Amino acid sequence: MSLLGQSAIFFGAAILAVPLTKRLGLGAVLGYLAAGAMIGPWGLGLIGDVESILHFAEIGVVLLLFLIGLELQPSRLWTMRKPVFGLGTLQVFISAALLGLAGVALGLSWKIALVVGFALSLSSTAFALQTLAEKGQLPTRHGRAAFSTLLFQDLAAIPMLALLPLLGPGGSGAQTDTPLLSAALAIGAVAAVAVGGRLALRPALRLIATSRIREVFTAFALLTVIGTALIMEYVGLSMALGAFIAGVLLADSEYRHALEADIEPFKGLLLGLFFMAVGMSVNIGLLAEEPLLIVALMAGLVGIKMAVLFGLGRFSGLSHASAWYLAIAISQGGEFAFVIFNIAVGAQVLEPALSELLILVVTMSMAVTPLLILVMEKVAAARRKSPVACAPAPVIEEDNLVVIAGFGRFGQIVGRVLRAKRIGFTALEVSPAQVEFVKKFGNKIYFGDASRLDLLRAAKVDKAVAFVLAIDDVDASVRTAQTVRDNFPDLAIFARARNRNHAYKLMDMGVEHISRETFSSSLETARDVLTSLGLSDADSDKAIETFRGHDEGRLMAHRDIHHDEDKMAELAKAWAKELEEIFEADAKQDETRAGGR
Secondary structure, three states, rough: OHHHHHHHHHHHHHEEEEEEEHHHHOHHHEEEEEHHHHHHHOOOOOOOOOHHHHHHHHHHHHHHHHHHHHOOOOOHHOOOOOHHHHHHHHHHHHHHHHHHHHHHHHHHHHHHHHHHHHHHHHHHHHHHHHHHOOOOOOOHHHHHHHHHHHHHHHHHHHHHHHHHHOOOOOOOOOOOOOOOHHHHHHHHHHHHHHHHHHHHHHHHHHHHOOOOOOHHHHHHHHHHHHHHHHHHHHOOOOHHHHHHHHHHOOOOOOOOOHHHHHHHHHHHHHHHHHHHHHHHHOOOHHHHHHHHHHHHHHHHHHHHHHHHHHHHHHHHHOOOOHHHHHHHHHHOOOOHHHHHHHHHHHHOOOOOHHHHHHHHHHHHHHHHHHHHHHHHHHHHHHHHHOOOOOOOOOOOOOOOEEEOOOOHHHHHHHHHHHHHOOOOOOEEEEHHHHHHHHHHOOOOEEOOOOOHHHHHHHHHHOOOEEEEEOOOOOHHHHHHHHHHHHHHOEEEEEEOOOHHHHHHHHHOOOOOOOEOOHHHHHHHHHHHHHHHHHOHHHHHHHHHHHHHHHHHHHHHHHHOOOHHHHHHHHHHHHHHHHHHHHHHHHHHHHHHHHHHH
16 A cells, blocks of 8 residues: 555544544543554554554654653753652652562563563653643642653653663664673763754754744754654664753753744654554454453553552642542553553563553553543542531631632632722632642632532621622532522622623523623723724723623623524624624714814
C-alpha cells in the first residue's frame, strides 16, 4: 500500500476512535491505542509493517521531551522543588522497588526487574492531567500533588532512557573498542550539546527570526530537536535525552513560546501516531489466551501504585478523600513505559514476548483508571447524600445578615465590599484548597457543601436577610438554590450566573436577583472601545445603556421558551436586527437635532 493510502487509514482510524473515547471520558491516548489495535495485525490487518512505523513515530516522543524541557525553566523548577523532589522522588523509588521485587518474585532477573519496576512506576502525564483538568481538580491539593509527581516522573524518565542502551549486551551507537571510551563519548556529547547549544542556539535563532519567514523558523526548530537527538543516538544514548537538553537550554529564551507553538502540532500528530503504532503492536491474542494472568498483573500494578500514592498523600497532609483521588488519578502505567519497553527490546534488555505482555498490562491499567475515578465519584456522592456518612456540619457561632455560598473570585469581591461597610457575613466554600488559600489573607470562612440543609441551618440562614449564591459550578449552584428556595422561601437570593442558560435555570426556581458574571465587565470594555474609536462619553454611555436594556428585556422575554433552541436562535436573529434598527434610529435622531441647532 502507498504511503498516501496508509496515511488515510491512520487519519481515518484516529478520527473515528479518539473523539469516541474522549466523549466516553476515557481520554485521547486510549483512543489512539484503540485505533492502532483496530487497524493493526490483531485487528483488521490494514497495516502490517508495525516496526517501521513505530521507529518513525518515536520522533513524536522526542518532540514531547523537547517541549517538556521548554517548560522546565530553572526558576519554576526551584519553586516546586519540595513537592517535585519530595513526593515525586518517594513515589517513583518506592513504587519501582515494590514492583521490581514483585518481578523478582515472579522469576525475572534483577536487571530486567529493575527496568520493569522503574517503567511501571511512571504514570501517564497526558492521561492523568487531562482527566484532572476535565474534572476541574488541577487547582486542588491532590491535583497539585499529582502534577508535581508527574513532573518528577518526566524528569526521572530521562536518565532511564539514556541508560537503557548501556544495559544491553551491545550498544546501538558509535562503534568503540572499550566501554570506557563509550562512556567518555557519551559524556562528551552531553557536554558538547549543553555548552554548544547555549553558545550557538540562541544567536542562530535570532538570525533565523530576522528573516521573518515562519516556515524557515519552524524548519530550524525541528532541525535543532532532531539534530541533538541524532547526536545522542550516535554515541549510544537516547534520542529523547538530546531533545530534552535542547529544550532546557531554550527554556529561558525569548523564542520559547514561538518554538512551542511551531512544534506542538508536529508533536501532537507524531505522538498520536506513536500511540497508534503501540496499539498496533499490542498482542490482543494474549488477552484471549491468558485473561486471568493479564487481569491479575494489571490489578497488581494498579493496587501497588494506589497503596503507595495513598500512603504518601496522607503523609504529605492530604485529607482521606484527596489522598484517594491522588492515588486513583495516577495509579496507571504511562506512555513512557511504552517507550522504555520498546527501547529495552532494541537494546536486548527485554524479550519481545515480555514487552508485549507488559504493554498490554499498561494499556489495561490506563483503560481501568476512568472507571475507578467514576466509582470514586459515585461513592463520594453517596457519602454526601447519606446523613450518617456526611461529615458533621461545622459549628458556626456567627449570626450575620448575609450568607455567601462560594468564596471564589466573585464571592470574595462581594465579601470585601460588605467588610468595608462593616456588614458581617458568613462564607461557605466546598473546596478545601480554596478555604486554606483564603484563610492566609485573614478571611474567616467555613468548609462545606452549601446544598446541604444541615450546613445551611448551622450557618443560621434562617436568620439571614440575604443569601449570595456565588458558586462557580452550574449544577452545584442550581442544587443549592433549590435547597434554599425549598426550605427558606422568604430569603432573598442574589445569584451569580455563569451564562444565559444558568440564568434561566435560576429563574425557573424563582430567583429574581441574577448577575451574569461577565456581562457588566464586558459592557464596560465595550464602552472603552467605543470611546477609543472617537465616540463621545455621552454617546458611548447611551449605546451601552441601550444595549443593556435591550438584552435584559430579551432575557426576561425568552425565559418561557429557552428550552426551544430553534425558537431561541430565530428570535436571537430578530432581536439583533431590532437592536441595529434602534441604534440606526438613534443616530438619525441625533443628526436631526444637530442640524436643528
